Amino acid sequence: MRASLRLFAAPVPPSFRPGQRAQALALLPPIPLYRRLLRIHRKRLNPEERLFGDTYLKAEFRRHKDIENPLHIVGFLTEWQQYGQQIEGDDWKDQKIDPALLDKLSDQQVGQMYELMLAIQRRGRESVDEEEEGEILRAIDEAKGSGTT
Template sequence: MRSSLVCFVRPRRPIRDTPQLYPPLKLFREILRAHRVLPGPQRALGDAYVRAEFKAHKDTENPLHIIGFLTEWQGYLGVIKGGNWLEHRLKKEDLDKMSPDQIGQVSIFLKKTI
């Protein structure tokens, strides 16, 4: 190839900075597997919550909601697999983004775990 053509050659696909999202069923199973390292009561609560959330969002049609849902759960999976789930804290920015219903769910969740 001539050196003048090298500057016009582009890769076929752009390089992604973010990891690819798991399909929903694979992500669900991976989360349940990752919960095996949790203590008994926390595992039971976590498994029930994951099942309820995935069931509630099963019929979602909006692609943005689906991508957001899968992205957040994949981030959660990374925290659990990383082993630093005890040190993980909810940030103020995350609370500011939540609706009043979501904040109510978080408060119920905290009361059940304490």
């Protein structure tokens, strides 16, 4: 009986409005958060994005597993939890990085962001090149096919 009363007494979260940042959930411990993020990647990302996202996620959690500063731990978990909430929404692909967040990044972090941008641009050029090559090969095959008949 007490459990049901406790459920009725739970606060109701305010409704979510489009364009508004989702209200933060209670901070998840590292392992459940890690598993949740991998599930979100599996459900929401295409295979190429998922491969990149899973690799990055695993590397970041490994890199931070021995951190002992509570402020760093809370900050790390909070940002990853917000990332998960963002990926669950639909408008994340068109968003840009908040300038206030960029101002807080260290020089090393800015360098990592720049390397990430270059890798994405390279991958984009490679996929465009592959598409163009495929179109050229199709055109050659069609020309060969129409030339023999």
